Amino acid sequence: MTTMKRKLRSDRVFEIINFIFLFFILIIVLYPLVYVISASISDPVYVNQGTMWLYPRGITFEGYQRVFQNPEIWSGYRNTILYTVAGTAINLLFTVPGAYALSRKDLKGRGIMMGLIVFTMFFGGGLIPSFLLVSWLGMLNTVWALLIPNAVAVYNLIICRTFFQTNIPKELQESAEIDGCSNTVLFLKIVLPLSAPIIAVMALYYGVTHWNSYFSAIIYLKDRSLYPLQLILREILVQNQMNDTMLMTGDDMEAMAKQARIADIIKYAVMIVSSLPIIVIYPFMQRFFMKGVLIGSVKG
Amino acid sequence: MKKWLKGSFCIIISSAILLAGCSTGNKTNHAGNESGGEPKNFNTSGYPIVGEKITLTMMGAKAAIHGPWEDMVLFKEMEEMTNIHFNFNTPPAANYQEAKNLAFASQQLPDVFFNAGLTPDDEVTYGSQGYLVPLEGLIEEYAPNFNKLMKDNPDIKKSITTVDGHIYSLPLIIDEPRAFVPSRLWLNGDWMESLGITTEPTTTDELYELLKRFKNEDPNKNGKNDEIPISSEKLGGFQSVLLPAFGLLGREVEVKDGKVRFNPVQDQYKEYLTYLNKLFTEKLMDEETFVQTSQQMTAKGNSNQIGAFPHSSPDLVLKVDKPEDNLKHPMLGTLTSPVNSEKLAMKSSKIRRGTFAITSQNKYPEATMRWVDYLYSSEGSKLGIYGNSIKWLDDAKTKWEFDFPEGMNSEEYRAKLTPDCGGQLPLIKERKFDAMRDNGKGPDYNKMVDEKLNPYAVQAYPDVYFSNDEQKRLNIIKTDIKTYVDQMEAKFVVGQEPLTKWDDYVKMINKMGLDEMLKIYQDAYDRWNKSE
Numbered sequence: 001m002t003t004m005k006r007k008l009r010s011d012r013v014f015e016i017i018n019f020i021f022l023f024f025i026l027i028i029v030l031y032p033l034v035y036v037i038s039a040s041i042s043d044p045v046y047v048n049q050g051t052m053w054l055y056p057r058g059i060t061f062e063g064y065q066r067v068f069q070n071p072e073i074w075s076g077y078r079n080t081i082l083y084t085v086a087g088t089a090i091n092l093l094f095t096v097p098g099a100y101a102l103s104r105k106d107l108k109g110r111g112i113m114m115g116l117i118v119f120t121m122f123f124g125g126g127l128i129p130s131f132l133l134v135s136w137l138g139m140l141n142t143v144w145a146l147l148i149p150n151a152v153a154v155y156n157l158i159i160c161r162t163f164f165q166t167n168i169p170k171e172l173q174e175s176a177e178i179d180g181c182s183n184t185v186l187f188l189k190i191v192l193p194l195s196a197p198i199i200a201v202m203a204l205y206y207g208v209t210h211w212n213s214y215f216s217a218i219i220y221l222k223d224r225s226l227y228p229l230q231l232i233l234r235e236i237l238v239q240n241q242m243n244d245t246m247l248m249t250g251d252d253m254e255a256m257a258k259q260a261r262i263a264d265i266i267k268y269a270v271m272i273v274s275s276l277p278i279i280v281i282y283p284f285m286q287r288f289f290m291k292g293v294l295i296g297s298v299k300g
Numbered sequence: 301m302k303k304w305l306k307g308s309f310c311i312i313i314s315s316a317i318l319l320a321g322c323s324t325g326n327k328t329n330h331a332g333n334e335s336g337g338e339p340k341n342f343n344t345s346g347y348p349i350v351g352e353k354i355t356l357t358m359m360g361a362k363a364a365i366h367g368p369w370e371d372m373v374l375f376k377e378m379e380e381m382t383n384i385h386f387n388f389n390t391p392p393a394a395n396y397q398e399a400k401n402l403a404f405a406s407q408q409l410p411d412v413f414f415n416a417g418l419t420p421d422d423e424v425t426y427g428s429q430g431y432l433v434p435l436e437g438l439i440e441e442y443a444p445n446f447n448k449l450m451k452d453n454p455d456i457k458k459s460i461t462t463v464d465g466h467i468y469s470l471p472l473i474i475d476e477p478r479a480f481v482p483s484r485l486w487l488n489g490d491w492m493e494s495l496g497i498t499t500e501p502t503t504t505d506e507l508y509e510l511l512k513r514f515k516n517e518d519p520n521k522n523g524k525n526d527e528i529p530i531s532s533e534k535l536g537g538f539q540s541v542l543l544p545a546f547g548l549l550g551r552e553v554e555v556k557d558g559k560v561r562f563n564p565v566q567d568q569y570k571e572y573l574t575y576l577n578k579l580f581t582e583k584l585m586d587e588e589t590f591v592q593t594s595q596q597m598t599a600k601g602n603s604n605q606i607g608a609f610p611h612s613s614p615d616l617v618l619k620v621d622k623p624e625d626n627l628k629h630p631m632l633g634t635l636t637s638p639v640n641s642e643k644l645a646m647k648s649s650k651i652r653r654g655t656f657a658i659t660s661q662n663k664y665p666e667a668t669m670r671w672v673d674y675l676y677s678s679e680g681s682k683l684g685i686y687g688n689s690i691k692w693l694d695d696a697k698t699k700w701e702f703d704f705p706e707g708m709n710s711e712e713y714r715a716k717l718t719p720d721c722g723g724q725l726p727l728i729k730e731r732k733f734d735a736m737r738d739n740g741k742g743p744d745y746n747k748m749v750d751e752k753l754n755p756y757a758v759q760a761y762p763d764v765y766f767s768n769d770e771q772k773r774l775n776i777i778k779t780d781i782k783t784y785v786d787q788m789e790a791k792f793v794v795g796q797e798p799l800t801k802w803d804d805y806v807k808m809i810n811k812m813g814l815d816e817m818l819k820i821y822q823d824a825y826d827r828w829n830k831s832e
């Protein structure tokens with residue numbers, strides 16, 4: 001009885017310490033988020049002075065107004081959503097069946113194929129050959145330049161393959177074959193329904209990559225109407241960079257000073273605008289995430 | 301395991317060989333096509349330049365503030381006049397260097413680079429490889445305006461002629477007095493007034509005394525000791541305004557009587573460090589000098605906490621309600637110091653190189669040269685800089701204003717007319733025309749800088765070109781030395797390293813290859829000096 005109590009007490013202590021520890025971690029993670037949200041609706045003078053550190057001061061929505069005034073924001077949003085949705089669909093279309101095929105021991109030449117695929121993880125042609133390839137394939141300045149290259153990320157393919165290997169029992173395949181099931185039907189009707197977690201994880205990984213990607217767009221796109229959101233926002237952000245010639249010959253310093261102030265206001269608003277959608281989606285994906293990545297290690 | 305390795309290697313190697321075999325059929329013709337005789341469809345004088353409309357591609361950096369280039373008045377009016385139409389490829393300025401390098405590396409070149417951002421290294425490399433067309437012949441024949449500017453000012457030609465004797469790019473030429481000394485030290489006029497100070501410092505010691513009074517006598521009258529006597533974003537600002545007081549033109553190399561020297565190892569530089577260290581330890585210098593952004597400095601200035609600062613205009617830091625109130629804040633003239641009795645100021649180069657180039661793709665180099673030459677004329681430069689949005693205030697045309705819509709930011713509007721705002725174009729910024737401007741503060745600054753600084757302004761080192769090999773060595777040596785000098789400067793100033801370590805510091809720099817670096821600079825200078 002007494003031992004029981006002591007155990008409970010030590011449990012209690014453990015829980016309290018655990019709680020405090022986790023609470024600190026929560027603060028550490030949450031603070032920057034709160035800070036950025038507050039800064040985005042505060043007067044930049046207070047932000048730069050450092051007197052705004054938690055709750056907003058001198059509330060102004062000018063930053064958001066300026067961001068949404070820019071007509072390119074909307075086309076940027078549209079493009080980014082398009083690239084994310086279409087891109088992720090293409091990614092899944094290639095990654096999931098590919099990974100399943102590679103997970104099957106009865107695939108001929110599986111070792112060589114896997115070897116070749118993994119090889120590309122460590123050795124790539126580099127920027128210029130990639131650029132030339134895309135340009136010779138006639139994909140320059142088209143949507144396809146952002147969707148087709150990198151349609152399969154090897155790392156994700158391996159995660160996916162491992163999932164199939166550990167979670168789809170061989171017996172399932174055998175019994176399906178006995179019932180006269182073809183490989184295609186097996187994959188579509190039996191394997192896919194069992195793989196919801198990994199598909200969700202893949203969708204999230206790929207989706208976030210597409211959402212944040214801007215380098216391919218810089219290189220392959222000329223046409224501003226195709227620019228993704230990240231590029232547009234980046235431009236708005238650097239509006240306050242005055243180069244030396246502007247300062248030397250600046251006829252209109254105050255106009256430039258105003259520009260710089262605006263850019264200051266915009267900075268935090270831009271952060272929010274660009275990351276909010278992903279932040280919103282994340283909690284909904286969270287549960288798949290826990291399942292999908294860990295499921296292989298614990299037999300539940 | 302072994303089996304698949306072998307297999308995959310075989311496949312990879314054989315496919316590499318195959319690909320290498322297939323990819324040789326794609327050479328651009330390297331041509332500086334000086335075709336004999338006049339091209340067809342081209343007028344050597346008068347407008348239009350070409351009888352039938354031609355279309356060329358143009359690549360240039362689009363600053364964030366720019367509107368779309370195809371809508372700009374500059375290109376539209378030029379097209380009407382010349383019959384030359386452009387298709388634009390304008391990567392955002394922030395990523396322009398990558399896009400430009402990619403264009404060269406993949407040989408997918410435009411016909412013309414405009415607001416080109418070509419580095420001297422680019423010109424030497426791509427010029428010698430034949431991607432950029434040598435321009436000197438074309439200038440001679442088809443660019444009367446630019447040719448005249450070169451004749452009037454021999455330094456221009458010296459500074460745009462690369463190591464192999466060719467000109468590969470055209471520069472922006474700035475002939476506005478205020479631009480010669482762009483970084484200046486401003487004093488807070490309100491503070492001087494509240495302390496009843498009417499004379500400006502003329503020596504480093506007087507400046508020190510003034511800063512002490514700023515610190516101790518509560519000039520902003522708020523009863524708190526929150527004054528920051530002198531502030532800057534990093535030490536760069538101080539280098540250009542205070543180093544000349546110690547007899548050094550900046551913190552790089554300088555040509556003194558035909559010999560190149562490296563300023564951070566001179567004894568005067570030690571004096572300068574001692575001086576800054578004194579300011580720092582006595583808390584006269586902003587202790588956040590090394591870490592603050594320009595926005596943070598402006599925030600302090602706006603809350604009336606800063607007494608002196610290097611910048612190009614007071615209102616970029618202090619709170620100035622009306623443009624003319626800028627004149628309340630005096631600009632410090634040249635200073636002298638115990639180690640230097642000569643008045644000196646750092647002069648900027650009159651030109652910015654690499655703003656325009658014609659590539660080997662271009663089928664109409666003559667027409668292109670005539671097109672760009674217009675921007676070097678008086679009329680053309682008005683179009684290039686102001687998009688012709690100019691209102692003359694009198695019939696005699698002695699005063700003008702920049703004309704922009706009510707309630708709009710003037711620079712934002714200008715950036716919709718021409719890429720000049722936030723860019724560097726092949727044109728001339730003329731002194732005479734600039735001085736007639738009625739709105740904007742340009743003329744005031746011209747007067748100030750002309751009186752106080754320009755008579756003493758000297759350029760430390762000319763715009764030169766290095767050969768590829770020299771550039772390679774410099775990239776290695778100079779980067780190391782510069783990093784070390786930067787670090788040590790900060791350490792000496794905040795007192796982390798005592799100045800008794802000065803000799804070790806000089807030894808260290810010598811060990812890093814200073815002599816070789818100076819030789820490269822000396823050679824380049826000698827070449828520049830000899831060139832016609």
